[in-house]
Amino acid sequence: MIAYTIRRLLTVIAILAVMSVAIFSITQVLPGDVAQMIVGQFATDDQVKAVRGRLHLDDPAHVQYLRWAGGFLQGDFGKSMMMDRPLGPLIGEAMARSAVLAGISIVLVAVIGIWLGVYAGVRRGTRADRFISVGSYFFISVPEFFWAILAVMLFTGYLGWFPSTGYASLDEGFWTWARHIVLPVATLVSGLVAHVSRLTRSSMIETMQAQYITAARAKGLPENIVIRRHALRNALVPTITVLAIDVGLLMGGIVVVETVFAYPGLGRLLIFAIEQKDLPMIQAGILVVTAVYALANLAADLLYAFFNPRIRYGSSAAH
Amino acid sequence: MAALPLTEATAAYRRAWPASFVAGGTIFGLVVLAALFGPLVAPFPYDQMDIMARMTPPDATHWLGTDEFGRDVLSRLLYGARLSLLMGLGATFVSLLVGVPLGLTAGYKGGRIDESIMRAIDLVISVPPILMGLLLLSLSTPNVWKTAFAVGIIYVPIMARLTRAVTLEIAREEFVLAARARGERLWYILAAEILPNAWPPIIVEAALRVTFAIMLGAALSFLGLGVQPPSSDWGLMIAEARPFIDTAPWVALAPGALLCITVIAVNLVGDGLREILDPRLRKGRG
Numbered sequence: 001m002i003a004y005t006i007r008r009l010l011t012v013i014a015i016l017a018v019m020s021v022a023i024f025s026i027t028q029v030l031p032g033d034v035a036q037m038i039v040g041q042f043a044t045d046d047q048v049k050a051v052r053g054r055l056h057l058d059d060p061a062h063v064q065y066l067r068w069a070g071g072f073l074q075g076d077f078g079k080s081m082m083m084d085r086p087l088g089p090l091i092g093e094a095m096a097r098s099a100v101l102a103g104i105s106i107v108l109v110a111v112i113g114i115w116l117g118v119y120a121g122v123r124r125g126t127r128a129d130r131f132i133s134v135g136s137y138f139f140i141s142v143p144e145f146f147w148a149i150l151a152v153m154l155f156t157g158y159l160g161w162f163p164s165t166g167y168a169s170l171d172e173g174f175w176t177w178a179r180h181i182v183l184p185v186a187t188l189v190s191g192l193v194a195h196v197s198r199l200t201r202s203s204m205i206e207t208m209q210a211q212y213i214t215a216a217r218a219k220g221l222p223e224n225i226v227i228r229r230h231a232l233r234n235a236l237v238p239t240i241t242v243l244a245i246d247v248g249l250l251m252g253g254i255v256v257v258e259t260v261f262a263y264p265g266l267g268r269l270l271i272f273a274i275e276q277k278d279l280p281m282i283q284a285g286i287l288v289v290t291a292v293y294a295l296a297n298l299a300a301d302l303l304y305a306f307f308n309p310r311i312r313y314g315s316s317a318a319h
Numbered sequence: 320m321a322a323l324p325l326t327e328a329t330a331a332y333r334r335a336w337p338a339s340f341v342a343g344g345t346i347f348g349l350v351v352l353a354a355l356f357g358p359l360v361a362p363f364p365y366d367q368m369d370i371m372a373r374m375t376p377p378d379a380t381h382w383l384g385t386d387e388f389g390r391d392v393l394s395r396l397l398y399g400a401r402l403s404l405l406m407g408l409g410a411t412f413v414s415l416l417v418g419v420p421l422g423l424t425a426g427y428k429g430g431r432i433d434e435s436i437m438r439a440i441d442l443v444i445s446v447p448p449i450l451m452g453l454l455l456l457s458l459s460t461p462n463v464w465k466t467a468f469a470v471g472i473i474y475v476p477i478m479a480r481l482t483r484a485v486t487l488e489i490a491r492e493e494f495v496l497a498a499r500a501r502g503e504r505l506w507y508i509l510a511a512e513i514l515p516n517a518w519p520p521i522i523v524e525a526a527l528r529v530t531f532a533i534m535l536g537a538a539l540s541f542l543g544l545g546v547q548p549p550s551s552d553w554g555l556m557i558a559e560a561r562p563f564i565d566t567a568p569w570v571a572l573a574p575g576a577l578l579c580i581t582v583i584a585v586n587l588v589g590d591g592l593r594e595i596l597d598p599r600l601r602k603g604r605g
Contacts, residue, residue: 015445022442026454078492141582143534145541146557146575149564157565206435252449260561271542275456286446286454295446 001305008301012294019290020072023283024065045221055279076104078280080273087284091266095288097167098254098265101181105188105250110243114236117200121235124205133201133273135196142255148187148260155183165262168314184257189252192246199242200235207235237307244300248293340591346584350577354404357397365398365450366390374567384569386560395551399574402552403581406467406536406545411528413471414478419521421475422482423509427490437483440476448473449533456544463552466545470532481524485517492516519596526589530582537578553578575580 035051054060056067071078077087120132156164162183166177207213208231216226255267262268266285273281358365362382369389377384383392425436446454455469489495490513498512537554539545546552551559553574559572 011441015442023454064535076375137586138579141530141586142579143537143554143582145538145554146578149561149571153564153568197466208384209526248447251447252535252538255449256542259542270366274453275543282457286450289447289450294445297445318575 004305005302008298012298015292015294016287020069020287021065022069023286023290025061035205051081068283071149077284077288080281081278081280082156082273084279086279090281091269091284091288094264094266094269097259098262098267099273101184101188101254101257101263101265102247102250104181104185105192106243106247108185108189109192109196109246109250112189112238114200116193116197117239118204118227118232118235120197121201121204122208122231124208129201132197136198139190139194140198142191144187144191145256145260147190148183148257151183151187152260167263180263184261184263187257187260188250188253192249195246195249196239196242200248203238204231204235208233210234233307238302240300240304240307244297247296247300251289251293323516329338337591337594340595341367342392343584343587343589347588350400350584351404353397354400357400361391361394361397363391363394365393365395365551372495372562374570376567377569383573384421384567386556386570387563387567391524392556392570395556396519396553396573396577398550399552399556400577402463402546402550403533403537403554403578406470406540406552407464407465407529407533407585409464410470410474410532410536411525414474414528414532415521415525417471418475418478419482419514420509422479422484423517424512425479426486427505427509427513433483436479439543440479443472444476449538451544452535453544456539461539461544461547461574463546466536466539467532470535473535474528474532477528478516478521478524482517482521485514485520489513489516514598517569523593523596526585530585533578533582 024267035048035055035057037050039047056064059067068078075088077086077091080087080090083090109239116132116136120129123129154166155161162179164183166180168180208227211233213226216230217223229231252266254265255271257263258265258267259271270282270285270289272278273285340463360381367390370386372381372385372389372459374387375381375389381391381393383396385391386395421436421440425433443451451473452466452469455472456465459465495508495512498508503512536545537557540552540554541558543558545557546555548555548559556574557571557578560567560574564571
C-alpha cells in the first residue's frame with residue numbers, strides 16, 4: 001500500500017510536469033502575436049513592445065517556460081494582465097469559494113446518489129425502482145446550464161425565494177450566505193446524483209446476486225443486515241471510481257454554474273480570463289485546476305485500493 | 320467466423336427490436352431530418368430581424384415566438400439543430416477515428432507500445448473535460464469545427480481504453496493467432512480480424528458519447544466558445560435568451576427542451592443497441 005501510494009504520487013508529479021509544458025506550449029503556438037492580441041489591433045508598436053517586455057516574450061521559449069514553472073514552485077503565479085494584480089491571492093480566493101460549492105455538492109451527490117441507488121437496487125422491478133430509474137434518466141439528459149436557467153426561472157422569477165446571482169460571504173450572516181449558494185449547488189447536484197444512483201443501482205443488483213449474499217440469507221440473517229453488512233460494502237467499490245469521475249464532471253459543471261449565477265469562483269475567473277485574453281491567468285488557472293483534479297483522482301485511487309484489497313497492483317494489472 | 324444457424328425462435332427474437340431503440344431512433348431520426356431539411360421548411364431565414372415583432376409570444380405566424388431581435392425562434396431552432404448535431408456527431412467521429420486505432424494497436428502489440436500509448440492517454444485524461452475544451456479553444460476564434468474537434472479529443476481516451484480492453488481479449492483468440500501464423504500484416508489483423516469482432520461495445524459507447532458530446536458542445540457554445548453569432552446552435556440560443564427569461568421565457572425554453580429531447584432519444588438508442596448487441600442483458604431482462 002505504501003509503495004503503491006508513493007508510485008501514484010510520483011505519477012501525479014510527472015503528470016503535472018508534463019501538463020505544465022503542454023499548457024505552456026499550447027498557449028505559445030497560438031496563431032498571431034500574443035502581445036498584439038492583448039493590447040488589441042489598434043495599439044501602437046510601442047504598446048506592443050511594452051507588453052512584450054513585461055511578459056518577457058522576447059526570451060527563448062525554454063527560458064520563458066523555466067521562469068514560469070519555477071515561479072509556480074515558489075508560489076509565484078505571475079501577474080494578471082488585465083487586473084495588474086498578483087495571481088496567487090486572486091486564484092486562491094476564487095478557489096476557496098469554488099471549493100465550498102464543490103465540497104457541499106460532492107458530499108450531497110455521494111449521500112443522495114448512493115442512497116437512491118441502493119434503495120432502487122434492492123427493490124429492483126418495483127414501482128419505486130422504476131420511478132427512480134426514469135427520474136434519473138431524465139435528470140442525466142438535461143445539461144447543467146439549462147437546469148440553472150430553469151431554476152432561476154422558477155425560484156427567482158416566479159417564487160422569489162432565492163437571489164438569482166451573486167455571492168455573499170459568511171460575514172454577512174449564515175442565511176444570506178446559504179441563500180446565495182442553494183441554487184448553484186442544486187444545479188450541480190442534479191445531474192451527478194442521477195449518474196451516481198444509476199451506477200450504484202446496477203452495482204447493487206450485481207452484488208445481490210453473488211453467492212455470499214445467498215449464503216448470508218441462508219444463515220437466516222435479516223435482509224437489512226444482509227444489505228448493510230454484506231452487499232453494501234462490495235457494491236460501493238465501483239461507486240468510488242464513479243465519484244472520482246464525477247469530480248471531473250463537477251469541475252466542468254462549476255465553470256458553467258459559476259458563469260450563470262455570477263458566482264465569483266475559479267470557473268468564472270477562468271472564463272473571464274479567456275474573454276479578456278489574459279494569458280498568465282489562463283495558464284495559471286488551468287494548471288491549478290489540473291493539479292486539484294490530479295489530487296482528487298489520487299485520493300480516489302487510494303480509497304479504492306484501501307477498500308478493495310483484492311485488486312492486485314502490478315504494473316499493468318490495474319486497469 | 321461462420322454465423323451460427325439460427326433457430327426460428329431466436330431469429331424471431333432478434334427481429335423484435337427493443338422498444339427503447341425504436342422510440343429513441345424515431346425521435347432522433349426526426350431531429351436529423353430537421354437538421355437536414357430544416358432550413359428548407361423553416362418559415363423565416365434564421366437571421367431575419369423584425370424589430371416590430373420583438374419577443375412576441377408564440378402565435379400563428381411565429382409558432383414558437385420571436386427573440387429579442389424579432390427573429391423567429393422555430394426557424395433558428397431548425398438551423399441550430401444542424402450545428403448541434405454536427406458538433407455531437409463530429410466530435411464522436413473524431414474520438415472514434417483517433418481512439419479506436421490507438422486502442423487496437425495498444426491492445427494487440429502490448430509491451431512498450433501499449434505502455435506509451437496508455438501513458439499519453441492518462442495525460443489527456445488528467446485534465447477535466449470542459450477545461451480541455453477551454454484550453455484548446457481559449458485563444459483562437461472558436462467555430463463549430465474547432466469545438467467538435469476539441470470535444471472529440473476529450474473523448475479519445477475513453478474510446479482508446481475501451482477498444483484496448485476488448486482487443487486484449489480478442490487478440491488471444493485462435494483466428495487471430497492463425498492470421499498471425501499466416502504472416503498477415505499488422506493493419507490487416509487489426510482491421511479485418513480484430514475490429515469486426517470488437518465493434519459492438521465500441522458502437523454502444525459511441526452512441527453514449529454522442530449525447531455527452533452534444534451536451535458538452537452546447538455547454539461550450541453557451542460559454543461563448545463554440546458557435547458564434549449570428550448563427551446559433553441550441554446552447555448559444557439559450558445563452559442569448561438568458562437576459563430575457565422573465566419576459567420571454569419561450570426563447571430559452573424551446574432550444575432547451577429540444578436539446579433534452581434529443582439527448583434522451585440518443586440515450587434510448589444507446590440502451591437499445593446495448594440490448595441488441597449484448598445477449599446477456601437480454602436474458603437478464605426476463
